[in-house]
Amino acid sequence: MITKFDSLYAGHVDMDDIGYGGAAVNSRVFPNEHLVTTYAKARNLARLLDRCGYDTFWLAEHHFQREGYECIPNVLLLALDLAHQTERLKMGCGFNITPMWHPLRLAEDFAMVDVLTGGRVRFGVGRGYHTREVDTFGSPLLDQVANRELFEEQVEIIFKAFNNAAFSHEGKHYTIPARVPYRGYDLKDLTLVPRPVHPVECWQPIQSATPRGLDFMAKHGIKGLIGGGVAEGGAMRGVIEAYRDANRRAGRETELGEGLCIGFHFQLAATKEEAVKAAAGYFEENLKMFGPLRLVRSLSPEQIDVMADPKKAPYAGLPTIEEAADRGAYLCGPPAQIIDTLMRLEKEYPGLERVSVSHPMGASESLMLEQLEWFATEVMPAFTRRSRSTGAWARDPSLPIETD
Numbered sequence: 001m002i003t004k005f006d007s008l009y010a011g012h013v014d015m016d017d018i019g020y021g022g023a024a025v026n027s028r029v030f031p032n033e034h035l036v037t038t039y040a041k042a043r044n045l046a047r048l049l050d051r052c053g054y055d056t057f058w059l060a061e062h063h064f065q066r067e068g069y070e071c072i073p074n075v076l077l078l079a080l081d082l083a084h085q086t087e088r089l090k091m092g093c094g095f096n097i098t099p100m101w102h103p104l105r106l107a108e109d110f111a112m113v114d115v116l117t118g119g120r121v122r123f124g125v126g127r128g129y130h131t132r133e134v135d136t137f138g139s140p141l142l143d144q145v146a147n148r149e150l151f152e153e154q155v156e157i158i159f160k161a162f163n164n165a166a167f168s169h170e171g172k173h174y175t176i177p178a179r180v181p182y183r184g185y186d187l188k189d190l191t192l193v194p195r196p197v198h199p200v201e202c203w204q205p206i207q208s209a210t211p212r213g214l215d216f217m218a219k220h221g222i223k224g225l226i227g228g229g230v231a232e233g234g235a236m237r238g239v240i241e242a243y244r245d246a247n248r249r250a251g252r253e254t255e256l257g258e259g260l261c262i263g264f265h266f267q268l269a270a271t272k273e274e275a276v277k278a279a280a281g282y283f284e285e286n287l288k289m290f291g292p293l294r295l296v297r298s299l300s301p302e303q304i305d306v307m308a309d310p311k312k313a314p315y316a317g318l319p320t321i322e323e324a325a326d327r328g329a330y331l332c333g334p335p336a337q338i339i340d341t342l343m344r345l346e347k348e349y350p351g352l353e354r355v356s357v358s359h360p361m362g363a364s365e366s367l368m369l370e371q372l373e374w375f376a377t378e379v380m381p382a383f384t385r386r387s388r389s390t391g392a393w394a395r396d397p398s399l400p401i402e403t404d
Helices: 039-050 075-083 102-119 142-164 211-221 236-250 272-294 301-306 321-327 335-348 365-378
Strands: 003-011 055-058 090-093 121-126 202-206 223-226 260-268 328-333 354-358
Touching: 003 039, 039 055, 039 075, 039 365, 055 075, 055 354, 075 102, 075 121, 075 272, 090 223, 102 121, 102 142, 102 328, 121 142, 142 211, 202 272, 223 236, 223 301, 260 272, 260 335, 272 301, 272 321, 321 328, 321 335, 354 365
Parallel strands: 003 055, 003 354, 055 090, 090 121, 121 202, 202 223, 223 260, 260 328, 260 354
Antiparallel strands: none
16 A cells, blocks of 8 residues: 655756757756756755655765766765755665765765664665766776676675674675784774664665566565666566565565555646646656666667757657656656556555655756645645555545535
8 A cells, every 4th residue: 555655856957958859968068056056956855845745855876967967976965964954754865876885984874874864864775877987986887797796795794784783794895894903903893883773774776677686685675666767667567576576585475566666757737638748858858868878678779879869869759758658657647647547556566655756857946846746735645644444535624625
């Protein structure tokens, strides 16, 4: 039963000239004065989400993006700031790109934020998808086998540090502690100071959904976010079943959808047609940004190449918002229609409790604030005000009764 609603913000600035016929991704170069507007935008979004009853505000770590798409290099630092701007909203690390960190520095920084915010930050790890970032920081990305191998060892170290008063580790990439003398004795173990004082809930994006990746998540009890960011939005039944099966192999029986958050981009309007028209540019800008990173598997190499040319892209038969809306990957329409879609989703996946709704690259701050408030007012109550025992929507008695 869906009971929690989140939102994701990867840190894009307001931008004009969007869509297939708009400015080419690699030609966008914003001045620092505009890039830093990301943080005021994040603050305003967090305050609204807090006021409107959303559960978690997910933030994404990325670096060097003069194009203005993902401008948050340190999720934990921003999460700490936003916790002081809000009262109850949780911040989600969606995600800390672990290969760009020393695992103990990441563990220490998260632990400090956990203490200072009273447990209002959800931990999250990812492997990365920008070569410009990961390789610049000295870790592999093009070599996906090496990337996963490094990532898995780093996560193992982080959980050892979180869960043990003293720990050590010896692996391919790290020997912890260093084998050196210290104040008259030989180091044999370390203690993370501080360690988290609240239970650590760890999340990871599910992109390729390989058995190895899912088994690793199940081994460590890591929860998964599907869609709504770099991936196509909406539920993918094969992925959801594979996550359940991985938990089963780890000795844990779960319902379909349990331990997952399904993400959607959305656009509310009086009709589906109006919503599709309003969302088209944002949908296309998002695809332009992520397609060349080989994160949209439905795109052919030829489509990816033509996407970089604003003169050819609008006529190249690229994916459309209409197709995404018809598939349910992009929620478009009036509140009642979106409620119906989500009600059907939870019937199909009875273990699903959490959904994330957000806006793709190019969406302005004013649009995002208006849409997220509208969603909270007219969609969320159908799920959050009902009786858990019956599933029936408990109408707010303070609202006026509509009559014909």
